[in-house]
Amino acid sequence: MRKICAVLFVTAIIFVAIIFMLPEPEGFPILEYHQVTDEQLDPVYEVYNVPPKEFSAQLDFLQSEGYTTITLQDFMRAVHGKATLPEKPIVLTFDDGYADNYTTMLPILEAHKMTAVVYVITNEVGKKNYMSLDQLKDMQQRGIEIGSHTSDHLALTSLDAETQFGQIHYSKRFLEWSGLSTIYSLSYPNGAFNDEIIEILKREQYLTAVTGDAGLNTLETNPYKLYRVHIRKPRFGLTEFKFRLFKAKFFAKLRNLF
Numbered sequence: 001m002r003k004i005c006a007v008l009f010v011t012a013i014i015f016v017a018i019i020f021m022l023p024e025p026e027g028f029p030i031l032e033y034h035q036v037t038d039e040q041l042d043p044v045y046e047v048y049n050v051p052p053k054e055f056s057a058q059l060d061f062l063q064s065e066g067y068t069t070i071t072l073q074d075f076m077r078a079v080h081g082k083a084t085l086p087e088k089p090i091v092l093t094f095d096d097g098y099a100d101n102y103t104t105m106l107p108i109l110e111a112h113k114m115t116a117v118v119y120v121i122t123n124e125v126g127k128k129n130y131m132s133l134d135q136l137k138d139m140q141q142r143g144i145e146i147g148s149h150t151s152d153h154l155a156l157t158s159l160d161a162e163t164q165f166g167q168i169h170y171s172k173r174f175l176e177w178s179g180l181s182t183i184y185s186l187s188y189p190n191g192a193f194n195d196e197i198i199e200i201l202k203r204e205q206y207l208t209a210v211t212g213d214a215g216l217n218t219l220e221t222n223p224y225k226l227y228r229v230h231i232r233k234p235r236f237g238l239t240e241f242k243f244r245l246f247k248a249k250f251f252a253k254l255r256n257l258f
């Protein structure tokens, strides 16, 4: 048993060492945030709450590293050759549509002259702790891309085809009929998707969708399977944030291997 453990351990070390030695992978990261708040009301979701000070420090760091934030519409314009990407692009995404995205996150973002993509659970719009329609419209006018996180945040793969369609179709229509301009992007609840769901997205004229799988994205990445790296409430400050960026690179190298 010990021998097997030793062999496995050495194999793992060699494997990780090989990945380290591989050339730098191409592509840009998409970061997945939720709330930007100091509140710690719900212990289950608290891990998703990035404190405003930490968030601001993360944006300072990205700027000092030469990153330029883009939206996924910018990305698709580049895919179709209608624009070029900046030298070091990055996408900041925010899931669920929490009120603090408007009251706390947006001012910090604008102070850094950055942009983002915000994914809304449409049946939560206007409810306690979530953004209102007016806030979403204002955000969109200020250059933030608004996307759908479906109507009810159910894992799409667990639903029948008709319900999948309803969750994808009505969330987009609700936002558009409420006066927002066209919704082009979707974030899969719980990161759950399959080929049938992607077909529905194409039919419903979504152009992009983000997953919960770590990696980097290039103009060749399937736009309905965009990789994201999750930014949780950091326990180790900026060091942990740098580690998350590194994680995206590590998985990109891993994917290049296979």
Ligand SMILES: [Zn+2]
Pocket: 095, 096, 149, 153, 189, 190
């Ligand atoms: Zn979510």
